[in-house]
Amino acid sequence: MAKKTLKNISEIRRYFHTNKDPIYFVSATNFNLLGLDEWVKNFKYICYMDCFDGRHPNVFVPSEMPHDEFQSIEDINNYLLQHKEVVDLVKSRGGKPKFVFLMFDEKTEKLAKDLGGEVWFPKAKLRTAMDNKIETVRVGNKADVPSVPNTLSEVKDYAHLQEICEEAGLGDDLVLQSAFGDSGHTTFFIKSEADFRKYEHDIVGEGEIKIMKRIDCRGSAIEACATSQGTIVGPLMTELVGFKELTPYRGGWCGNEIFSTAFSPKQRQKARALTFQFGEQLRKEGYRGYFELDFLIDKKNDDIWLGELNPRITGASSMTNHAAFAHADAPLFLFHLLEFSKKPFELDVDELNARWADPDMIDSWSQMVIKHTEDSVDIITEAPQSGIYRMNDDGSVEFNRFDYHRRAVETENEAFFLRISNVGDYRYEGADLGILVTRGRSMTQSFQLTEKSKRWIDGIKASYKARALPSATAFEDPAFKIM
Numbered sequence: 001m002a003k004k005t006l007k008n009i010s011e012i013r014r015y016f017h018t019n020k021d022p023i024y025f026v027s028a029t030n031f032n033l034l035g036l037d038e039w040v041k042n043f044k045y046i047c048y049m050d051c052f053d054g055r056h057p058n059v060f061v062p063s064e065m066p067h068d069e070f071q072s073i074e075d076i077n078n079y080l081l082q083h084k085e086v087v088d089l090v091k092s093r094g095g096k097p098k099f100v101f102l103m104f105d106e107k108t109e110k111l112a113k114d115l116g117g118e119v120w121f122p123k124a125k126l127r128t129a130m131d132n133k134i135e136t137v138r139v140g141n142k143a144d145v146p147s148v149p150n151t152l153s154e155v156k157d158y159a160h161l162q163e164i165c166e167e168a169g170l171g172d173d174l175v176l177q178s179a180f181g182d183s184g185h186t187t188f189f190i191k192s193e194a195d196f197r198k199y200e201h202d203i204v205g206e207g208e209i210k211i212m213k214r215i216d217c218r219g220s221a222i223e224a225c226a227t228s229q230g231t232i233v234g235p236l237m238t239e240l241v242g243f244k245e246l247t248p249y250r251g252g253w254c255g256n257e258i259f260s261t262a263f264s265p266k267q268r269q270k271a272r273a274l275t276f277q278f279g280e281q282l283r284k285e286g287y288r289g290y291f292e293l294d295f296l297i298d299k300k301n302d303d304i305w306l307g308e309l310n311p312r313i314t315g316a317s318s319m320t321n322h323a324a325f326a327h328a329d330a331p332l333f334l335f336h337l338l339e340f341s342k343k344p345f346e347l348d349v350d351e352l353n354a355r356w357a358d359p360d361m362i363d364s365w366s367q368m369v370i371k372h373t374e375d376s377v378d379i380i381t382e383a384p385q386s387g388i389y390r391m392n393d394d395g396s397v398e399f400n401r402f403d404y405h406r407r408a409v410e411t412e413n414e415a416f417f418l419r420i421s422n423v424g425d426y427r428y429e430g431a432d433l434g435i436l437v438t439r440g441r442s443m444t445q446s447f448q449l450t451e452k453s454k455r456w457i458d459g460i461k462a463s464y465k466a467r468a469l470p471s472a473t474a475f476e477d478p479a480f481k482i483m
Contacts, residue, residue, distance in 0.1 A: 006345040009329050009352075012338060016040045023098045023120075023337065024090070026077050028482040030059055031418055031435060032102055032317045035405065039334055042095070046086055048076050049482075051386050051419050056404050062086050073103040073482055081111035090115050098340070102313060102483070120340035121312070122287050130287050130311040132179045134208045140306045143281035145274045148175075148296055148305040150212040155203050158196040161211070170213045176203060177210040177308075187251045189214065217296040218447055219307070220263065221256060222271055223320045224279050225335045226288045230349030231279025234320045234332050235362050236271045238262050239294065240369075240442065243449055245457050248373045248429050256316045257366040257441055258323055260359035263297070270304050271295050272357055278306070287311060290336040315369065315483045318437075322406060325361035365406070366442035368453065369483070370460055372421075372431045380427050382465035384434070386419045389459070391452070397459025412440045415456060420482070427466050432482060436460060 006012050019041045025033045030045035037043040037058040050061040062085035070076050080086050081099075090097050097117035101108065105124050112119050121127065129135060137147045151168035155161050155176075165172060176188040176199075188199040191214075196203070203209055219239035225232045240246065240255035247254040263271070275293055282291065292314045294307030313333065321331035329352070338345055355361065387402040391413045401408075406416040420432040427433075442453040449457075 003344050006338075006343060008347075012334065012345065012347075013039070013330055015341075015343060016334060016337065019043075021095045021098060022090070022093045023100065024117075025100050026080050027102045028073060028076050029418070029420060030056070031420075031483050032313045032315065033100075033321070033333060034318050034418070035322060036331060036333060039331055040337065042093075044093075046080055046089070048080060049420065049422070052404055053385060055402065060086070060089055074105045074108060076482070077101055077104055078107050078111060081108065081115065087115065090117070100313075100337075120337065121289060126286060127311050130282070130285065130291075130309060133177050133210050133308055134179050136306070136309040137210060139281055139285060139309070140278060142284075143274075143277045145278045145281075145306050147210075148212045148215055148307070150210055152208050152210055154207060155209050155211070157204065158193045158200075161190075161196065164211060168211070170211065173214040175212045175214050177212070178202065178206050179208065179210075185249065185252075189250065215296065215305070216299045217305075218299060219253075220271065220295045220297055221292060221314075221316045222275050222295065223290065223292045223314065223316060223332060224275050225290050225332055225339065226279040226283045227335055227339045227347070227349070228288070229345070229347045231276050231283070232332065232335050232347075232349055233272050233275045233279070233353050233356065235323060235325070235356065236263055236268050236295075237316055237319055238443065238447070239316075240366075240449075244373060245449060245454055246368055246373070247371045248375075253315065253369070254371070255366065255368040255435075255442065256319050257364075257443060258319045258362060259364035259441060260362040264302070267297060267302060267304065269357070272353070274304065274306070276353070278309070282311075289339055290317075290333060292316060318406075318435075319365060319367060322365070323361070324363040325356045328361060329355070364440050365437065366440065366453075367435055367437045368442055368457065369435050370433045370457055372427045372429060372433055375429050377426060377428045378466035378468050380421055380423050380425050380464060380466045382463070383422045383425075384417060384419055384460060384463035386417060386434075389415050389417050389436075391415075391455065391459065395455040395459075397456060397463075399463075406437045409437065409439055412438065414439075417460060421464070427464065433464060434460065435483075 022042045024044050024046050026046045028048045029051050045059045047061050062083045067079050098120045099112045099117050100120050134152050153164050174190045178186045190196050219241045221237045221239050223234040238257040242250050290313050292310040296305045296307045388400045390400040391397050409416050416437040419434045
C-alpha cells in the first residue's frame with residue numbers, strides 16, 4: 001500500500017505524536033533539543049551529564065565507566081553508544097532506532113548501525129566537508145551569499161600575509177580563521193606582527209586560511225532546515241559574543257537573544273532571503289536537514305555578510321525550537337526529523353516562511369552560556385541545581401523551584417538555569433558552568449550586557465563553591481565545547 005502523504009502542519013504534528021520508532025538524541029547534555037520529547041512520541045535523550053539529577057523523565061544517563069580522556073563531543077557520543085547500559089536500553093525498547101547527534105563521525109555511524117539503527121543526518125563525511133569554513137565561503141559564493149571581504153590562502157609568515165592582503169585589498173586590520181575549530185578558539189584578530197607571532201603556530205602550516213577584512217559588526221544567527229519541499233527558515237537572532245563576564249575567549253559565542261525588533265525589517269528580510277538561497281545551494285551540494293548560519297551585520301552601512309555555516313543543530317537551537325512560532329506550528333527540528341523519516345509530505349514552504357517572518361510570531365527570550373572565566377583550576381564542591389531561579393530586589397539570586405521547562409519562567413525576575421558543571425567536576429578557564437535562560441533581553445540597544453544580566457551571571461557563579469587542586473595534580477584543559 002502506498003504511504004499516505006502528509007499535507008499540512010496538523011498532519012505532521014499528528015504523525016510525530018503517534019510516532020512508533022524510538023528516536024534518540026545522544027549528546028553530553030540534552031540542552032540543544034530540550035523539549036523535543038514533548039512533540040515526538042518515543043523520543044529519548046541519552047546523555048553523559050545528568051543536568052536534572054535524575055528528575056527528567058526522558059533523560060537516560062548511564063553510570064560512569066572507565067574511558068579514555070575525551071577529546072571531542074564525538075568521543076563522548078561514541079563512549080555512550082558502546083556503554084552496556086545504553087546498548088541494553090536501546091535493545092529493550094525494540095523498534096528500529098534512529099539517532100540524532102550534535103556531533104558525530106564515521107565511528108559513530110558504525111556504532112549506530114551495530115545497534116540496528118540509522119543516523120538521521122547527512123553522512124559524517126559530507127557534514128564535515130560542509131563544516132569547513134573555507135568551503136562555506138565557496139558554497140556561499142555559488143549561492144550569491146557574500147562573505148566579509150576575504151581571500152583564501154595558506155600563510156607562510158607575516159610578510160607573506162601582508163603580500164596576500166595587499167593583493168586582495170584587505171588592509172592590515174584582519175580577522176583570520178582556520179578551516180575548523182570551536183567558536184573563539186580558531187579566530188585570530190591580527191593588526192600587527194606582534195599579533196601574528198602570538199597565533200603563528202595556529203596559522204602557519206594549517207592549510208588554507210580564511211583571511212578577512214575586519215569590520216565593526218553585530219553578530220547574528222539564524223537556523224533553517226533544507227527539505228525536499230524547500231528550505232524552511234527560522235527567525236534571526238542576536239548573538240552574544242566575547243563578553244568577559246561569560247567567556248574567556250575573545251570572539252567566542254556565549255549566547256543568543258530572540259526578539260522581533262532586534263534588527264530592522266529590512267535586515268531581517270535580507271537575512272531570511274540569504275538563508276533560503278544558501279539552503280537551496282546546500283540541497284544542490286547533497287546536504288539536507290538542519291543547519292545554522294552566522295551573519296555579520298556591518299554597523300556602518302547595515303551590509304549583511306555570511307560569517308560561517310554550522311551544518312547541524314547548535315547552541316542556538318534551543319532558542320529556535322522554543323520560540324512562539326514553534327509552539328504555533330511546530331519546532332524547526334520536527335521538519336528535520338520529517339525529512340529523514342521517508343514519510344511523504346507536501347508543504348507550502350513559501351507560505352510557512354512568510355508566516356514565520358511575521359514579528360507577531362516571535363516572543364522575547366535570551367540565553368547566556370556561563371563559563372568559568374578565571375585563569376584557575378579547582379574542583380567543584382557545591383553546584384546550583386537546574387530549575388527556576390529568582391532575582392530579589394537587592395539583586396541577589398536564589399533557587400526558587402525545580403523545573404525542566406523554560407516556559408515555567410513567569411516574569412523577567414525569574415530565569416531557568418540548566419546546570420552543566422556539577423560537584424566533583426574540574427572548574428577550569430573556559431569550562432561551561434551552565435546556561436541561563438531569561439524572558440526579555442540580556443543586552444542593551446547598543447548590544448552590551450545589561451546590568452541585570454551581570455547580576456544574574458554573578459548570582460549563578462556565586463552559587464558555585466570549589467576547593468583547590470592538590471599541588472601535584474596536573475590538569476589539561478579539554479578545550480572543546482559540549483553544546
